[in-house]
Amino acid sequence: MQASIETISTLERKMTIAVPAARVESQVQNRLNEAARTINIKGFRQGKVPVKIVKERYGQSVRQEVLGELMSQSFYEALGEHKIRPASQPRIEAKSVAAGSDLQFIAVFEVYPEISLGDLSTVKVERKVADINDADIDKMVETLRKQRQTWQEVERAAADGDQVVIDFTGKLDGQTFEGGSATGSRLILGSNRMIDGFEAGIIGMAKDQEKVLSLRFPENYQKPELAGKPVEFTVKVTKISEPLLPELNAAFFASFDVKNGGETEFRTEVKANMAREMKSAVRNSVKNQVVSELLRLHTVELPKSLVASEINQMRQQAIQQYGNNRNIDESTLPAELFLEQAQRRVSLGLIMNEVVQQGQLKVDPVAVRKLVEEMSESYEQPQEVVKWYYSNKDQMAQIEAMALEEAVIDHILSKANVVETSCSYEDALKPATA
Secondary structure (H helix, E strand, O other), rough: EEEEEEEEEOOEEEEEEEHHHHHHHHHHHHHHHHHHHHHOOOOOOOOOOHHHHHHHHHHHHHHHHHHHHHHHHHHHHHHHOOOOOOOOOOEEEEEEEEOOOEEEEEEEEEEHHHHHHHHHHHEEEEEOOOOOOOOHHHHHHHHHHHHHOOEEEEOOOOOOOOOEEEEEEEEEOOOOEEEEEEEEEEEEOOOOOOOOOOHHHHOOOOOOOEEEEEEOOOOOOOOOOOOEEEEEEEEEEEEEEEEEEEOHHHHHOOOOOOOOOOOHHHHHHHHHHHHHHHHHHHHHHHHHHHHHHHHOOOOOOHHHHHHHHHHHHHHHHHHHHHHOOOOOOOHHOOHHHHHHHHHHHHHHHHHHHHHHHOOOOOOOHHHHHHHHHHHHOOOOOOHHHHHHHHHOHHHHHHHHHHHHHHHHHHHHHHEEEEEEEHHHHHHOOOOOOO
16 A cells, blocks of 8 residues: 655645555455355355356346455554544545556645644733631521422511512503513512512502503613613502512421421531532633633644534534424524534644643543542432432443643643632632633
8 A cells, every 4th residue: 555645735635545466356356255144135145155157146246345445444544654634534535446557546634733722831820719607607598498488478568679560561662562461470579570660669569459551661771772761661560479488497408308407407518519519610700711711822824624623513413402392404503503612622632632742641530530529419319319320321431531731730730820819709719800
């Protein structure tokens, strides 16, 4: 086999390959001999079909099959000989396939870019540090109570925080408009779900009272035909309910799987969950800063094929997430919708892979185990979940990839300028600003 390589552009290569005719004919003959032993042809016993008959009937299709396999085999053999890593599947064009002649073909493909890592000591990262105090726990307990709150009808004027059931009709220039009317609509006053002034106008209204609210749509309203326009809503309140928070008792604690220890144990469990959430938030903030710094430090020429592949994956994810089980043609989603994000992902992947190579980083089984246990600890039977992960190859492959990514982040942090900043628990949960 002979192979020559031509550089078409920075990342594109053209390889011309010739496979000796003897190798081609030998493989074709071997394939015909195999077929003669297994094929069924009327008038012949299985295994007794003459090779000549097989060649007459199936010789052309066998040859095409062998040629396809040989082009693929010889292409990857040539890559190995020349120590080339392709970033894409090749576009193959046959030039000479005649029987008795050398097989000649051209393969065009992309290679990975060469990446020179920047000075990782210039990476700047802020790591937030916070304590969880009793006030933070009190606030979280109240949040959990509100999540389990019920509504109790009251016979008084509507107040902020109440849930009201209303009928309303909106008119623009004396005419109703699409989406401006509803019957039996539930609304929590103070939720800011409606335009400015709507909810405030209902505060103080009694059950069965009707009122006209003269308001104005905001200038940036999502419907241009309504933006900035004055509007009148005729509103009638048909029901008023106030929130009823559950008591801090055994039944409430049991609903969060705290069956013993009362409020003390419940608060301990709440604090542990808050600590896990804060640890995850801080880690994600640090990771996002590292990613931004890596992209700032490096400009990478991207193989078009890798970007196209990433776009296709993002299309499929979008359809799975938002398609509502409908059969949507992927091509209807323009590539431009995903291009910038796809380029960012591919660039980051190539940079991080270079960090792996230069840092000689590997998947650490201990780190993998730690990740699995952390992901399992919020379940009722964490050890059973751990067993499930280790019995699922696909899941483990994903976790191993996560562990390697974490190793990359830690490697960069070991060289970066990391500044720890004290803050409140709530600030620690906020994502890093760009």
